[in-house]
Amino acid sequence: MTSETSNLPTPDQIRRSPKVLLHDHLDGGLRPGTIIELARDAGYESLPETDADKLGVWFREAADSGSLPRYLETFAHTCAVMQTKEALFRVAAECAEDLAEDGVVYAEIRYAPEQHLEAGLTLEEVVEAVNDGFREGERRAKAAGHRIRVGALLTAMRHAARALEIAELANRYRDNGVVGFDIAGAEAGSPPTRHLDAFEYLKRENNHFTIHAGEAFGLPSIWQALQWCGADRLGHGVKIIDDIEVAEDGTVKLGRLASYVRDKRIPLEMCPTSNLQTAAAASYAEHPIGLLRKLHFRLTVNTDNRLMSGTSMSGEFEHLVDTFGYTLDDMQWFTVNAMKSAFIPFDERLAMINEVIKPGYAELKSEWLFQQTASTSGSVSA
Numbered sequence: 001m002t003s004e005t006s007n008l009p010t011p012d013q014i015r016r017s018p019k020v021l022l023h024d025h026l027d028g029g030l031r032p033g034t035i036i037e038l039a040r041d042a043g044y045e046s047l048p049e050t051d052a053d054k055l056g057v058w059f060r061e062a063a064d065s066g067s068l069p070r071y072l073e074t075f076a077h078t079c080a081v082m083q084t085k086e087a088l089f090r091v092a093a094e095c096a097e098d099l100a101e102d103g104v105v106y107a108e109i110r111y112a113p114e115q116h117l118e119a120g121l122t123l124e125e126v127v128e129a130v131n132d133g134f135r136e137g138e139r140r141a142k143a144a145g146h147r148i149r150v151g152a153l154l155t156a157m158r159h160a161a162r163a164l165e166i167a168e169l170a171n172r173y174r175d176n177g178v179v180g181f182d183i184a185g186a187e188a189g190s191p192p193t194r195h196l197d198a199f200e201y202l203k204r205e206n207n208h209f210t211i212h213a214g215e216a217f218g219l220p221s222i223w224q225a226l227q228w229c230g231a232d233r234l235g236h237g238v239k240i241i242d243d244i245e246v247a248e249d250g251t252v253k254l255g256r257l258a259s260y261v262r263d264k265r266i267p268l269e270m271c272p273t274s275n276l277q278t279a280a281a282a283s284y285a286e287h288p289i290g291l292l293r294k295l296h297f298r299l300t301v302n303t304d305n306r307l308m309s310g311t312s313m314s315g316e317f318e319h320l321v322d323t324f325g326y327t328l329d330d331m332q333w334f335t336v337n338a339m340k341s342a343f344i345p346f347d348e349r350l351a352m353i354n355e356v357i358k359p360g361y362a363e364l365k366s367e368w369l370f371q372q373t374a375s376t377s378g379s380v381s382a
């Protein structure tokens with residue numbers, strides 16, 4: 001134990017370190033107890049369990065299906081209880097609170113407004129209720145001694161035909177809580193080019209968007225998202241590994257697309273646990289994040305769906321620390337990457353990096369100095 005880099009961060013240090021989350025679904029992060037209460041209020045009787053602990057387990061097991069379409073079926077239950085302003089407000093407020101409690105200092109949370117219209121809300125009412133909830137959650141976090149800033153990403157469902165409408169909505173609220181746009185849903189059969197009008201509109205408006213690509217489907221999806229649609233970031237993008245060859249002697253050769261992604265510093269929103277559940281990766285050890293990190297792709301670490309994956313930002317980092325031996329320096333690298341890739345203005349990103357993230361890691365990294373003094377003096381006197 002001679003330097004901080006020989007120490008792996010402990011779960012407590014991981015939780016206390018400042019973290020940045022770019023890929024997290026609002027309807028994939030509800031507290032099980034909240035789902036049960038909201039279902040009761042709404043008269044929704046199709047929940048598979050009525051005990052909070054059992055319901056949490058049910059979501060994890062049902063999502064652990066090895067297929068993205070089956071993973072996505074579980075969202076019917078969360079969306080069903082997110083149909084009123086009060087419910088959306090509560091879920092958003094609790095989301096911000098839970099993330100802050102876990103040490104997240106900046107988050108971009110996505111959801112599909114079109115999935116919350118069943119009880120008669122308008123798209124605008126959905127966006128405003130969620131924004132109000134995030135502001136409330138930021139206030140509650142502050143009162144509890146945490147600091148978090150939350151922006152919304154509006155998602156359009158890729159099998160539906162409302163992408164342009166949702167892109168226009170995102171643009172209307174861009175100075176009012178919404179920082180960008182996304183498309184999600186089952187990837188196979190719904191290529192991103194189906195929604196080219198939405199992406200072209202956002203580019204003309206100088207707005208930002210990410211696209212779920214390279215998760216269940218391979219390189220063509222990533223290629224379309226970047227070269228046809230012009231995505232600023234890739235949701236998952238793990239399948240970029242298919243364009244990288246590792247020879248037996250360890251030499252690595254990048255294809256044209258993988259080179260482009262690395263050269264242009266395209267941010268990849270990695271969600272390791274989610275990828276294990278949908279079989280996009282076989283194990284943490286075999287997850288492409290290990291190789292991509294060595295090759296210096298612009299990687300970020302994310303949760304995707306905290307409820308369905310039974311995870312948190314700290315949980316994802318714990319798995320990576322256990323598997324790859326990542327240090328606080330690695331954690332800082334992922335976190336700075338994420339902050340650089342956020343959709344808020346450059347000056348604000350820079351301030352978050354210099355005033356919040358780097359000082360936070362410096363503080364954690366300095367702790368070993370004092371621990372060592374304590375243990376040294378302890379061994380002398382013993």
Ligand SMILES: O=c1[nH]cnc2c1ncn2[C@@H]1O[C@H](CO)[C@@H](O)[C@H]1O
Pocket residue numbers: 025026027028068072075079110111112115155184185186212215274304305
């Ligand atoms: O990993 C994913 N890949 C693709 N779609 C997803 C993923 N996680 C969630 N959603 C979809 O996004 C919607 C809006 O938040 C969710 O309702 C779910 O259908």
Ligand SMILES: [Zn+2]
Pocket residue numbers: 023025184212235304
């Ligand atoms: Zn996702």
